[in-house]
Amino acid sequence: MPRHTFILNGKPVTVDIEDDVRLLWVLRDVLGVTGPKYGCGLGVCQACTSHINGKAFNPCSVPVKDIGPDDEITTIEGLPATVGRELHPMQEAWLEHDVAQCGYCQPGQIMAAVAKVRQAREEGREIGEAELDEIRNICRCGTYHRIREAIVAGAAKY
Amino acid sequence: MESHRRPQQRGTDVEPDGIGRRRFLGYVVAASTLTVAAQLGEGVLAPTEAAAAVPSLPGPAEIYDLNDMLTHATLPTANLITIRIDADGTASFALPRAEVGQGITTSSAMLIAEELDLPVDRIRVSLADARPELLFNQLTGGSNTTISTFTPIRVAAAVARGRLLKAAALELGEAIDTLTAKAGVITSALTGRSLGYGELAAKAASVTTGQVSVALKEPSDFKVIGTPQRRLDALEAITGRKRFAMDLQVPGALPTMVCRPPTVNGTVRSVANLAEVRALPGITDVVTVSTGVAVRGRTFGQCIDAVRALEVDWGPGTAEGKSDDTVRGELRRAELPLPALDLLTRSVDARFTFHFASNSALETNCAVADVRKDSAEIWASLKSPITAQEQIALELGLPVTAVKVHVTEGGGSFGRKLFHDAAAEAAEISRAMGKPVKLMWHRTDDFRQGRTHPMSTSRVRATYALGQVLTYDQRHTSVSTDFGHGVGEIITSEAARLPVGGLAFSETIFTLTQQTPYNFGVVTQLLSETDQGFNTGSMRNIYSPNVRCAQELVVDELAKRLGKDPYAVRRAFLKDARARAVLDKAAEVGGWGRSMPSGTAQGIAIHPEYHAYVAVLAEIDCRPQTTGRKIRDAYTGPRVTRVVCAVDVGLAVNPRGLEAQMMGGIMDGIALTLSSGLHLDNGYFLEGSWDNYFYTRQWNTPPELEIVVMPPTTGHPGGAGELAVAGAMAAVACAYGRATGTMPTTFPINHGEPLGFEPLPTTPPVPASPTDGLSRAF
Numbered sequence: 012m013p014r015h016t017f018i019l020n021g022k023p024v025t026v027d028i029e030d031d032v033r034l035l036w037v038l039r040d041v042l043g044v045t046g047p048k049y050g051c052g053l054g055v056c057q058a059c060t061s062h063i064n065g066k067a068f069n070p071c072s073v074p075v076k077d078i079g080p081d082d083e084i085t086t087i088e089g090l091p092a093t094v095g096r097e098l099h100p101m102q103e104a105w106l107e108h109d110v111a112q113c114g115y116c117q118p119g120q121i122m123a124a125v126a127k128v129r130q131a132r133e134e135g136r137e138i139g140e141a142e143l144d145e146i147r148n149i150c151r152c153g154t155y156h157r158i159r160e161a162i163v164a165g166a167a168k169y
Numbered sequence: 170m171e172s173h174r175r176p177q178q179r180g181t182d183v184e185p186d187g188i189g190r191r192r193f194l195g196y197v198v199a200a201s202t203l204t205v206a207a208q209l210g211e212g213v214l215a216p217t218e219a220a221a222a223v224p225s226l227p228g229p230a231e232i233y234d235l236n237d238m239l240t241h242a243t244l245p246t247a248n249l250i251t252i253r254i255d256a257d258g259t260a261s262f263a264l265p266r267a268e269v270g271q272g273i274t275t276s277s278a279m280l281i282a283e284e285l286d287l288p289v290d291r292i293r294v295s296l297a298d299a300r301p302e303l304l305f306n307q308l309t310g311g312s313n314t315t316i317s318t319f320t321p322i323r324v325a326a327a328v329a330r331g332r333l334l335k336a337a338a339l340e341l342g343e344a345i346d347t348l349t350a351k352a353g354v355i356t357s358a359l360t361g362r363s364l365g366y367g368e369l370a371a372k373a374a375s376v377t378t379g380q381v382s383v384a385l386k387e388p389s390d391f392k393v394i395g396t397p398q399r400r401l402d403a404l405e406a407i408t409g410r411k412r413f414a415m416d417l418q419v420p421g422a423l424p425t426m427v428c429r430p431p432t433v434n435g436t437v438r439s440v441a442n443l444a445e446v447r448a449l450p451g452i453t454d455v456v457t458v459s460t461g462v463a464v465r466g467r468t469f470g471q472c473i474d475a476v477r478a479l480e481v482d483w484g485p486g487t488a489e490g491k492s493d494d495t496v497r498g499e500l501r502r503a504e505l506p507l508p509a510l511d512l513l514t515r516s517v518d519a520r521f522t523f524h525f526a527s528n529s530a531l532e533t534n535c536a537v538a539d540v541r542k543d544s545a546e547i548w549a550s551l552k553s554p555i556t557a558q559e560q561i562a563l564e565l566g567l568p569v570t571a572v573k574v575h576v577t578e579g580g581g582s583f584g585r586k587l588f589h590d591a592a593a594e595a596a597e598i599s600r601a602m603g604k605p606v607k608l609m610w611h612r613t614d615d616f617r618q619g620r621t622h623p624m625s626t627s628r629v630r631a632t633y634a635l636g637q638v639l640t641y642d643q644r645h646t647s648v649s650t651d652f653g654h655g656v657g658e659i660i661t662s663e664a665a666r667l668p669v670g671g672l673a674f675s676e677t678i679f680t681l682t683q684q685t686p687y688n689f690g691v692v693t694q695l696l697s698e699t700d701q702g703f704n705t706g707s708m709r710n711i712y713s714p715n716v717r718c719a720q721e722l723v724v725d726e727l728a729k730r731l732g733k734d735p736y737a738v739r740r741a742f743l744k745d746a747r748a749r750a751v752l753d754k755a756a757e758v759g760g761w762g763r764s765m766p767s768g769t770a771q772g773i774a775i776h777p778e779y780h781a782y783v784a785v786l787a788e789i790d791c792r793p794q795t796t797g798r799k800i801r802d803a804y805t806g807p808r809v810t811r812v813v814c815a816v817d818v819g820l821a822v823n824p825r826g827l828e829a830q831m832m833g834g835i836m837d838g839i840a841l842t843l844s845s846g847l848h849l850d851n852g853y854f855l856e857g858s859w860d861n862y863f864y865t866r867q868w869n870t871p872p873e874l875e876i877v878v879m880p881p882t883t884g885h886p887g888g889a890g891e892l893a894v895a896g897a898m899a900a901v902a903c904a905y906g907r908a909t910g911t912m913p914t915t916f917p918i919n920h921g922e923p924l925g926f927e928p929l930p931t932t933p934p935v936p937a938s939p940t941d942g943l944s945r946a947f
Binding site for chain 2: 028029055058066071098115117148158
């Protein structure tokens with residue numbers, strides 16, 4: 012069986028699994044990392060959003076064979092460590108704004124928010140209404156407004 | 170307007186200040202650490218008369234609504250809920266309800282904190298397993314949780330506080346009235362000595378179970394209830410540590426999915442390649458079950474591949490050949506007649522169509538099941554776990570006591586988790602395979618084979634003369650709604666006592682939930698149903714979003730005919746002062762009547778339900794530059810640019826949580842009016858993903874949102890979980906009507922437009938996961 016090695020939340024991991032299994036299932040079913048959630052498996056709902064080398068992506072839409080040994084995968088579990096803290100500032104903002112209802116989409120929302128803020132800054136601006144409107148993550152509880160408030164507040168923290 | 174009468178009340182005490190305080194009975198339970206209890210179940214609600222210019226008789230739902238029925242049904246069968254104090258100074262409580270995002274674990278902890286004088290972060294609220302002895306009293310629905318647990322939880326906490334004070338008095342050798350309890354510590358006013366609850370937990374325990382009479386704090390003394398509190402489970406949620414059913418690691422329970430039919434409820438005739446699919450990588454089992462062909466494997470990804478590889482010959486389903494048009498025809502034929510109209514009478518006549526909508530949560534239907542020869546264990550988010558336990562036991566041929574049902578945290582419900590479809594299916598598959606299974610529905614299945622809010626029509630006729638509305642008649646006609654999730658048992662036992670005897674089950678629910686808050690003379694609202702071929706169920710707020718949206722649109726039309734302002738006409742006709750107060754607040758904060766550009770407008774609506782009132786003011790932008798926004802794989806359409814909501818639930822236990830429920834309900838209302846619907850075509854629903862089923866997304870979210878929680882009015886909590894949906898749906902529809910000059914009559918409004926997506930194939934039933942995710946990384 013093919014063997015795949017990559018860096019997961021700062022540590023190298025190796026799994027024996029078929030090449031075409033999407034990374035989401037390698038994380039959840041093989042490695043037991045359950046922060047990224049399944050909401051569609053179609054790259055639509057964004058509930059599984061995690062980071063690859065600092066960029067947001069959907070592990071449900073990437074075969075494990077496309078992940079190389081030097082690729083750094085960060086899930087919600089590994090987000091605080093990327094800033095060397097107990098919680099990432101965006102997570103703190105999420106708590107302060109009491110965003111979560113059922114909570115199922117929130118790991119993906121936070122991972123998308125962090126990437127969106129970084130992306131805006133790389134383009135020379137702070138996140139604003141236009142960027143918030145581009146976020147595709149579904150929240151079926153409808154916490155969208157608090158998500159917007161938390162992202163702006165979270166961005167102001169770092 | 171309502172006041173609670175509490176059957177648990179047992180006379181009054183005369184306090185030193187001469188004011189009598191009501192007393193309640195709780196229990197101290199024999200245990201090694203302090204354990205206290207109270208009966209679950211609340212008082213009944215007494216009606217008051219409505220004042221009116223042209224009075225309408227109070228409708229049944231105003232006197233006795235669905236929520237009262239749920240409350241009432243608990244009384245004869247109520248059992249105990251218990252709170253335990255441990256040596257670490259924490260209090261533990263297993264809530265016999267489902268947490269699916271409403272924040273009831275947090276509000277329940279607040280009730281305990283209030284009476285126990287213990288900080289909320291030292292209160293552990295978990296979800297109780299199915300407790301069959303509770304009979305009807307473990308149903309989460311009808312926005313009833315806080316109403317039915319408000320008193321019992323506080324009574325139990327007050328008993329605990331009293332026992333802790335007594336134990337401290339003995340321990341310190343001081344009189345009890347010299348002691349004060351605060352933040353989990355009991356301190357002597359005389360000596361300053363103190364003891365923590367943890368130190369007293371064992372000493373306060375009782376060797377026998379007995380009744381204790383307690384008084385509850387007066388509302389003026391509340392320090393926790395009514396204050397904004399953040400969710401206690403938020404940290405778990407935002408760190409990914411919150412455990413949903415699919416996150417559990419149950420030994421041997423491997424990922425399992427079902428290959429489902431191409432049409433609604435189709436059946437398996439034969440499978441051509443069972444052996445071949447069993448040999449696919451990672452796959453351990455493939456069996457035919459009543460709903461399709463189940464596959465079990467190492468990963469869900471491999472299950473998806475196996476489902477797609479199966480070659481199944483399918484038999485017809487229960488909606489074969491049907492489409493939106495044929496169902497609309499059925500509904501028309503089933504409509505009850507409106508009263509005959511005098512030719513000289515002026516009237517507003519309207520017919521509204523509400524298309525099928527999905528109550529799919531973000532967590533798809535799922536459950537873990539481990540069925541053995543003589544026992545079974547189930548893990549799932551269930552709002553009616555006793556029904557699940559009893560029905561699964563029946564299916565498996567096991568005694569109820571041999572089936573253990575664990576209620577897990579739920580990733581949303583919106584009505585879905587009233588049913589135990591996935592739990593029943595997982596049990597069937599586990600038995601057929603002889604192995605534990607972790608069953609998850611694919612998103613596409615969840616939309617196409619999952620339950621729906623049934624398609625319906627509403628015909629309305631309102632007559633008017635001399636500035637008054639003389640009659641209001643509404644005939645709501647719906648594809649049958651399945652209520653077979655346990656409320657049915659309550660109805661069976663309660664029906665004889667209801668003031669609506671003789672109605673069929675769904676008619677009873679309709680009558681108990683629908684009310685007309687206006688003095689519109691003689692009012693009739695009736696339901697008829699047709700077609701049981703669909704998988705249906707309640708969606709957040711059941712009938713109200715459709716029925717009340719239609720009514721509020723007719724109110725706007727009446728205002729136009731009477732030459733009055735929509736806000737003023739509502740104000741003039743509203744029956745209840747609480748309704749007027751929220752309407753006034755929304756109008757004031759929202760700046761009702763402000764000048765707006767052509768193509769944009771305000772709409773205002775109110776909604777009363779479950780002893781609570783909400784008013785919503787919405788502003789919408791229907792200008793081409795807005796409706797023509799281009800976002801890939803998305804429906805943009807009109808934008809609701811601002812929402813102001815005023816809510817009076819009688820007493821908001823957690824105003825911050827209440828605001829969250831309003832916010833969610835508003836997003837649902839926006840979706841139901843503008844964009845969220847299913848297209849039925851030739852026996853199946855075309856929508857198969859969140860880019861097909863247009864629930865509110867960030868680009869549809871109002872940039873401005875303000876929620877005003879009214880000060881306490883009744884002193885008792887009303888229902889909150891569903892309230893805002895109907896109010897928001899109506900306000901957005903009214904705003905759309907005023908912005909475009911045309912009253913919308915088909916919902917969602919975009920339903921008749923060309924499909925905004927390419928439907929996914931039905932065979933195989935689920936699409937392959939994409940492989941190009943890295944190209945979209947940002």
